[in-house]
C-alpha cells in the first residue's frame with residue numbers, strides 16, 4: 341500500500357495532508373506531531389489563542405491518521421511509493437546569559453496559553469519585558485499592551501526587521517511602539533532572574549520575561565537520519581532531500597539549495613503543494629514572489645519580494661504625510677520588494693509586477709493617487 345508519513349503537523353505538514361486528500365491520493369497518510377491536533381502559529385502572538393486548521397472529525401472523515409508523538413528515528417523508505425516528509429519547522433533561538441530559566445518563549449500554543457494566564461494574574465496589569473522586536477516580539481508586545489500590561493520592549497536595533505521591510509519602514513514601525521505606550525529600550529540582555537532582567541546595565545523589574553530573538557531550523561530528526569543540513573534540511577526544487585529520493589522536507593525547517601530559507605507561512609504552504617506534486621506526479625507551481633504579513637497596534641503590515649536585493653528605496657506617503665508604502669529597486673532600477681501599512685490590494689499588485697518583471701516609473705510609485713489596480717497601467721496600455 342502506498343504511504344506518506346508526515347513528521348510535523350504545522351502549516352506545512354497539515355497542508356500537505358490536505359493537498360493529498362484533495363487530489364485523491366490512494367495510500368495511507370499519517371501525521372506525527374507531539375502537539376496533537378494541528379493548529380496555526382500566526383494567531384499565537386496576535387491573540388494568544390490556539391486556532392485549529394480543522395476539527396478532529398476531518399482526520400477520520402478523510403482517513404488521515406494523526407499520531408501524537410515525537411519522532412526520534414526513522415529509516416528512509418526505498419520503495420517508490422513510500423514517502424517520508426519532514427515538516428519539523430523551527431525552534432526558538434536561546435539566549436546565552438545567566439538566568440534563562442526565567443525567560444519564556446512564544447512558539448507553541450502551550451507558550452501562548454501560559455503567557456495569557458500570566459498576563460491575567462496581575463490585578464493592575466503585569467510588567468512585561470520582551471527581548472527582541474522582530475515579528476513575534478513586536479506582535480506580542482502590542483498584544484500584551486492591549487491586554488493592559490506595562491510593556492518594555494528591548495531591541496539591539498533602531499529598525500528591527502529592516503532586511504525584510506526596508507530600513508525606513510522598519511524604523512517607522514518600531515517608533516509606533518512608543519506612541520502606543522510601550523517603553524522601548526535599546527541594548528543587550530546581560531542577565532535575568534525571578535522578576536527582573538538587566539539590560540544595558542539597567543535593572544528592569546518585570547513579572548513576565550519573554551525572549552523572541554528568532555528561530556532556527558529544527559533538524560534533530562534529520563541529523564539522526566543522516567540528511568544534509570546547511571541552514572535547514574537541504575532539498576531540491578521538488579522538495580526531495582539531497583540524500584534520499586523518497587524523503588522530502590518542507591516548511592521552515594527546509595531550504596532549497598538555490599534559495600535562502602523562508603520562514604513564512606505562505607512559503608511553507610507552497611512547499612507543501614510542491615511536495616504533493618512530487619508524491620503524486622504532475623506539475624506544481626514554483627514558489628511565488630515571497631510575501632508575509634504581520635499585525636500589531638491595529639496596523640496590518642505586509643512585505644513582498646526581497647529587500648536585501650534593493651539598492652534604492654522609493655517612499656509613498658499617505659495624505660497625512662506618513663510612510664505608507666516603501667518600494668525597493670535593485671541596481672538596474674527593477675522593482676524587487678515593497679513593504680506597506682494597511683496596503684489593501686497593493687501587496688498583490690506588487691507581487692504581480694515583480695513576477696512580470698515590470699517596474700512602474702518612480703513618479704507612479706510615489707503617487708498615492710495611483711491605486712493598486714492602476715499601478716503598472718503603462719504596461720497594459
Ligand SMILES: Cc1cc2nc3c(=O)[nH]c(=O)nc-3n(C[C@H](O)[C@H](O)[C@H](O)COP(=O)(O)OP(=O)(O)OC[C@H]3O[C@@H](n4cnc5c(N)ncnc54)[C@H](O)[C@@H]3O)c2cc1C
Pocket residue numbers: 347348349350351352353372373374375380381382383384385409410411412427428429430446447448475476558561590591592593603604605606608631632633634635
Ligand atoms: C508566534 C508566531 C507568529 C507568527 N506570525 C506570522 C505571521 O504573522 N505571518 C507569517 O507569514 N508568518 C508568521 N509566523 C511564521 C509561520 O507561522 C511559520 O512560517 C509556519 O508556522 C511554518 O510552518 P511549518 O509547518 O514549517 O513549521 P511549524 O509551524 O513550526 O510546525 C512544525 C511542527 O513540527 C513538529 N515537530 C518538530 N519535530 C518533530 C518530530 N521530531 N516529530 C514530530 N513532530 C515534530 C512541531 O511540534 C511542530 O508542530 C509566525 C510564527 C510564530 C511562532
